[in-house]
Amino acid sequence: MKRHQYTHTAGCRTYGFHDLKDLMAKATPARSGDLLAGVAAHSAEERAVAQMALAEVPLATFLKEALIPYERDEITRLIIDTHDAPAFAPVSHLTVGDFRNWLLGDAVDSEALAALAPGITPEMAAAVAKLMRNQDLILVAKKCRVVTRFRNTLGLAGRLATRLQPNHPTDDASGIAASLLDGLLYGSGDAVIGINPATDNVPQVIRLVTMLNDIISQYAIPTQSCVLTHVTNTIEAINRGAPVDLVFQSIGGTEATNRSFGVSLDLLGEARSAALSLNRGTLGDNVMYFETGQGSALSANANFGIDQQTCEARAYAVARQFKPLLVNTVVGFIGPEYLFDGKQIIRAGLEDHFCAKLLGLPMGCDVCYTNHAEADQNDMDVLLTLLSVAGCNFVMGIPGSDDIMLNYQTTSFHDALYARRVLGLRPAPEFEAWLQKMDIFSKDAQFRLNPSLPPAFHKALLRLP
Incomplete structure (x- = not known):
């Protein structure tokens, strides 16, 4: 050329x-x-x-x-x-x-x-x-609508979903379950219940996947689970009979970046086929979950002189090929070497959401920053609000905005409630119906939180594993 x-x-x-x-x-x-x-x-x-x-x-x-x-x-x-x-x-x-x-x-x-x-x-x-x-990025992204399905419907107009992220620094089952219950009681978890494992090996992945499957099944929650391990671990877990819903992988916009992650297009195709073979989706077959972030190519010395925003957009071509349920940019996670302050993080989040939506991806955002960046939670409030206006498919939900395992700052269960309340947004429809059925949300038009613990969860506090 x-x-x-x-x-x-x-x-x-x-x-x-x-x-x-x-x-x-x-x-x-x-x-x-x-x-x-x-x-x-x-x-x-x-x-x-x-x-x-x-x-x-x-x-x-x-x-x-x-x-x-x-x-x-x-x-x-x-x-x-x-x-x-x-x-x-x-x-x-x-x-x-x-x-x-x-x-x-x-x-x-x-x-x-x-x-x-x-x-x-x-x-x-x-x-x-x-x-x-x-x-401009907000206006055009607002016009883009990308809908995906597995056990519920994500991306509909007037909806904002959340990933319930109950991470724990030792993968303690009680700690994970407590955070999970907390998130559900605030209406979080319709995009996915997704755990970043502290111990990343196949037996641990199987244990966590099975735990999440048991909880989702016990309470008939119309959502999906994911353990954010390397794709090869997930394939092996599937081969061993684990109840895997979604396959996760971090991806980049160059072949060399993906090689540094230990993946290729062929391997991602193999993983998608493995997940599809389980036929666990009830409404659809979008089985992939990808995360990206500006700066990943440069940090792998694999940017080929291309600016980081363009490298990031090229990662969306990879995601688009495998028809994912979820994609999100972990926008401020890599650090101030790549996005220095709140202004740069806000701009990058809007760029990433716009480009992905324009390319037809079900884009969300981990509205986040590291503790050594020139940013604070007020900056994240601004980005969360702007992305919610722009029609972002989902954001993160973490206790107190502080991920105690990954040690970064993101959005809390309360932040997602704020965005839904101030902009009149609602959860995924199937999940919303479940929240009302379980008396977590009121059955009136206001969709208010139930001020008391719903009866179905009274025993849950005594049964935390």
Whole structure:
């Protein structure tokens, strides 16, 4: 695929960009990871000029000029080989700038964006995001609607789901069960009940999966479970007869990044087939759960000079291939080396959600930060609110916002309730009906929390394993 230089004149000065990769990196809003990688614009003026030059690039250019050569990267091959030309046709004549205007137009609705998704490459999505203000990212993402199903229905308009994350630093069953019960009593857990295991081996995975399956079965909860272990552990657990609902894996946007995670497209395909063979979904067969995050490619020394937001968008091509139930960006988890402060984390979260939704993914967000970042819970309140307005599929629910196993700050059960209350959002419909049946939520139109412990859970406090 051919490459050529890009130039743009501002006043009496002409700026040059080595190739499309360089142009996109220079057009990216400032963030510490791109500075660390040495690909960021040297000044605000250069960034603005790069954005003007990028706006003039035809969308079709991204099908001709690969950022990583086709023969060197299986993600590039996936993007090119699966591109849907008929879906792309309505916008094939547009430049990146024109595409931005088209997306923001009132004539473009959810149906048009759903039809377009297979025709958009990650690089196109990343490019147009670089030209958008935060409100643009919110407005367009709000119009995207991606619905998935396993034991309930996620992604419907007017709904906000949560991942109940009952992690424990020693995988203590009583501690996990206590956090799980706490989350359920606050209406959390419709996206998934997902545990990050402290001890990551196959016997422990089987023990945790079985525990979650027993709880879900005992209380007939219309949700799904997941132990966030390496995909090879999950495959082995399935082979040993474990009641696995969802297969989890962290993924990146380059073949080399995924190799550092110990995965490939073939391995992910094998895992999906294994999960499908169990036929555990009652409403649908979306069995995969992926997590991503800006900076993962750079941290693996596998970014090939590409800016971190574009690398992140390329990870969504991997996720899209396997029809997941859930995808989320763990947006501030990697640290301030990649997203320095609250402003950068907020911007990255909105970019990731927008790009994934534009590509047709059921995107959520772990609204989070590490303790050494220049951010606090007020920043997370802002991002949670903005993402909820933008139609984010799900967020995290953790006791007190503090993950005591992974040692980072995220969103609590109360935070999810806040977002639902202030914006009039509700849980997944099947889960909402269960919450009312169990007297956790009131049966009136207000969907208020029951102030007392529902009778069905009285004995649960005495039976914690």
